[in-house]
Amino acid sequence: MHIHPLITDSAMLADLCARLAKSDFITVDTEFMRESTYWPELCLIQVGDEKEAAAIDPMASGLDMQPLLDLLVDNEDVLKVFHAGGQDLEIIHNLTGKTPHPLFDTQVAAMALGMGEQIGYSNLVESMLGVQLDKGARFTDWARRPLDARQIDYAIGDVTHLAKLFPKMLNRLRKTGRGDWIDGEMERLADPATYANDPEIAWTKIRINSKKPEVLGRLKAIAAWREREAQGKDLPRGRLAKDETLADIASHPPKTQAELAKVRGLPASWAGNDIGGRLMNAIANAKPLPDSEMPAKDDKRPGLGKEAALVADLLKLLLKIRARDANVASKLLARSDDLELLAAGRRQGIALLEGWRxxxxxxxxxxxxxxxxxxxxxxxxxxxxxxxxxxxNDDA
Incomplete structure (x- = not known):
């Protein structure tokens, strides 16, 4: 396999993409930093196929990334292969508003092949290729320039090994007849809606015990406020306010801005500054959540009684047995929420009662x-x- 030097030139990148566009599949990985920002900062992107591979520096001055982005999100003839690609896909979605399609994720494929629920890349490479990866550069500062040779070699290795892994895994899936098992997961990963940072639905990811419309309405309003503040300031949302703080405010809203100083998890300065004022405006303007947006009683937990809860526990035991017998990750067969719905009497709209599951x-x-x-x-x-x-029929 030919390994290119770090690509920082637009013409070289365009030539590489033109060649890769003729491949049946390409492997993709990214290196990024996001510890102190809302939006992940793309620092390096690696691509390759069975013949060549390269690392591309998106931070290089004047580099035109469009040929690469077109290859990733607009070329339907080339399969894009990732490993645990959720964050890579999020970055690509942030840049383009689209996601790569079609795609293949080797971590998901490993679930269907009985290799665990979330097998790490290094363990997968060692298991299938017999190669031990150098993890020394894993937690490096990818935003620092210039990148050294060890960093670039480590980064490119992710896509060169992936180019060898993919055909092997595809062959195993074909032999076992399990290719269809992962189609739904791949489509979910490729769905742009999975990566949309919509402030209006941010509240749905926050755990709260209350089901009162006025409480959920406040939670929706202040979660949207936090999302917009975090996006505008490019700060992690949790650095502004943690989920549990928002849930507490939604349940017990302060009556005045001065009372923000007493809210655990908020800076005391919010009692008198502009950001505290915007939070209070969000609280004041919140409206009860309409019936159309209220979570159904069985969306999360169906409110299991004691007997139904025991049945759910038995289903979880059965799941372990069937996952063991089929040599497949239990997470791919069924999720706990679906087991609880089944135990509570639901029969429609449950994935485990359809298709191969x-x-x-x-x-x-x-x-x-x-x-x-x-x-x-x-x-x-x-x-x-x-x-x-x-x-x-004993009870008949």
Whole structure:
């Protein structure tokens, strides 16, 4: 494989992208800094295929990144391969308003191949390629210039190994017939809505116990206020105010700006400065959350009674058994929220009761909640056993 020197020239980048556009797939990775900012700062982007790879310096003066961005988000003929690409995709979305498509994430593929829920890149490379990666440059300052040779070699290694991993994983998926298992996850990753930082829905990511419309309305208003302040100041949202502080303010709103000095988690100076004033305006102008936006009672937790909660626990046990038997990450089969919905009596709109998930796990989960199967121990292993008709009719 040919490894290019660090690309800082527009003509060289355009030539590279023209060649990569003819490939069946390209591998992509980024290096960025975001510890002290709202928006991640792109410091390096690496791309390659089976023949060549390069690191590109987006901080280089005068570099025209458009050919690369066009390749990533507008070329539907080239598959883009990432590993745990969520933050890489967020950066690309921030730059273009689009996401790469089609795409393949090797961490998601590893879930279908029974390699764990969130296998790290170095562990995956060592497992499948027998190569131990140098992790020394992992937490380097990628914004510092000039980058040294070790940093660039480390960065390019991420896409060169990925170019070898992808065909191997694709072959395993084909042999096991599990390619379809990850299609939905890949489409979710490629959905631009996943990365939209919309202030109006920021409140939905904050945990709060109250379900009162007036409380949730305040939470929506102040979460949107925080999002806009963080975006405008380019500061991490948690540096302005933590989620639990917003939840406390929504539940127990201060009546005057002076009372902000007593709110745990807020600077005392907010009791008299402009940012505190804008927060108070957001509180004052908040309206009760309309019925159309109220979370359904079973969106998060269905309010399980004691018996249904026990059934949910049994479903989680069954999930572990079926994930073990199928050699697949349990997270890919079903999520806890869906198990609770099933235990509470829901049958529609649950992913585990559709498609391949139904065949691998859903049909057994349904049989368990309907009393047609139970647990038993065989040769020291916990297994599912079909209950005899007379057992299921005991209460008739």
């Amino acid at each position: 139904y065949d691998v796990f859903g049909k057994d989960a349904l049989a368990l909640v309907e009393g047609r199967t139970g647990f038993s121990v065989k040769d020291g292993r916990l297994v599912m056993s079909e209950l005899a008709a007379e057992e299921t």
